[in-house]
Amino acid sequence: MKNIAIYGAGGLGREVACLLNTINGDNPIWNFIGFIDDVKEVGATNEYGTVLGGIDFLNSYPSALSVIIAIGNPRGVAGIVKKIRNANIEFPNIIAPDVRLVDKENMKIGIGNILSWNCTISCHVNIGNFNVFNGWVTVGHDAVIDDFNSFMTGVRIAGDTHIGNENYFGVSSVLLQKKKVGNNTIIGAGSIVIRATKDNKTYMGVPATVVEY
Ligand SMILES: CC(C)(COP(=O)(O)OP(=O)(O)OC[C@H]1O[C@@H](n2cnc3c(N)ncnc32)[C@H](O)[C@@H]1OP(=O)(O)O)[C@@H](O)C(=O)NCCC(=O)NCCS
Numbered sequence: 001m002k003n004i005a006i007y008g009a010g011g012l013g014r015e016v017a018c019l020l021n022t023i024n025g026d027n028p029i030w031n032f033i034g035f036i037d038d039v040k041e042v043g044a045t046n047e048y049g050t051v052l053g054g055i056d057f058l059n060s061y062p063s064a065l066s067v068i069i070a071i072g073n074p075r076g077v078a079g080i081v082k083k084i085r086n087a088n089i090e091f092p093n094i095i096a097p098d099v100r101l102v103d104k105e106n107m108k109i110g111i112g113n114i115l116s117w118n119c120t121i122s123c124h125v126n127i128g129n130f131n132v133f134n135g136w137v138t139v140g141h142d143a144v145i146d147d148f149n150s151f152m153t154g155v156r157i158a159g160d161t162h163i164g165n166e167n168y169f170g171v172s173s174v175l176l177q178k179k180k181v182g183n184n185t186i187i188g189a190g191s192i193v194i195r196a197t198k199d200n201k202t203y204m205g206v207p208a209t210v211v212e213y
Contacts, residue, residue: 001031004066004092005058007080009035009044009051012132013070017048019096019116036067059086066092069112069130074166075184077130078148081112091130110147122159140177152189164199173208 004020006013013035020030037044038054045051058067067089069077091112099115101107103123110129115121120138128147133139137151140159148166151157155169158177167181170189175181180196187193188204188211197203202211 001028002066003033003064004030004068005033005036005052006049006068006070007036007058008070009037009040009046009049010071012072012134013037014046014048015116016068016070016094016114019094019114022096022117023094025097030066033065055080055083058084058089061086061088064088064090066090068092068094068114070114070132072132072150072152072168074148074150074168077132077150078166081130081148 006016017032020032024030032049034049034052036054036058037051040051042051042053065088069080071077093109093111093113095115096117098117100120102121106124107121109127112130113127115133116135118136119133122139122141124142125139126144128145130148131145132150134151134153136154139157142159143157143161145163146165149163151169152171154172156174158175160178161175162180164181164183166183167185169187172190173187174192176194179193181193182197182199184200185197186202187208191204191208192206193203194207198210203209204211
């Protein structure tokens with residue numbers, strides 16, 4: 001079995017601990033050693049494990065360790081990845097056994113991605129690094145998804161779409177076919193994006209429109 005730690009001991013981190021248990025099933029792969037968390041105290045526990053330390057603990061870890069970053073805030077994930085400087089650390093993809101990858105041969109996927117239960121990824125999809133796909137997310141044919149994006153439960157990404165970096169899609173939001181979402185965009189829960197968005201903006205509603213605060 002390979003040692004693995006989950007970065008983030010919040011709700012998503014606990015879900016990922018459950019996901020590791022599911023993946024282990026009858027044929028255990030992962031030995032979950034605990035959580036890494038920069039906010040919670042060392043020794044804090046939840047149902048699944050104990051906080052071992054923060055970034056310094058990880059950067060001084062003396063042997064091979066897989067780490068999965070389970071944080072919903074895309075900027076947070078990107079910031080953590082930049083701070084990890086330990087050659088012993090590797091970043092596997094954690095994919096629930098029931099995820100449907102309809103054409104593994106023609107799909108690309110990088111490192112550090114989480115694909116939670118009941119996701120479906122259609123044909124010829126290109127997924128980069130450190131994306132979080134919560135449960136029941138669907139991705140249509142030929143979609144390109146770059147790095148550090150978070151898709152909450154039930155998001156629908158249609159075909160021929162392109163999603164850049166550090167975007168957040170709220171629960172049950174939709175991106176229509178051939179549309180592009182660039183970088184650092186927030187799409188509100190239940191919103192339907194029917195036009196290309198502008199970077200660094202929040203969109204809400206049906207159809208989704210930009211919201212200025
Ligand atoms: C878009 C979002 C990030 C905005 O959050 P926020 O900045 O805190 O905004 P507020 O909650 O203060 O709402 C601001 C206004 O937008 C409206 N609004 C908020 N979310 C909306 C949405 N998804 N669709 C339409 N309108 C929305 C609110 O009703 C409010 O309107 P009002 O000023 O007329 O009362 C948030 O509402 C959202 O949708 N988050 C996603 C949640 C999610 O998916 N969580 C998953 C956890 S697992």
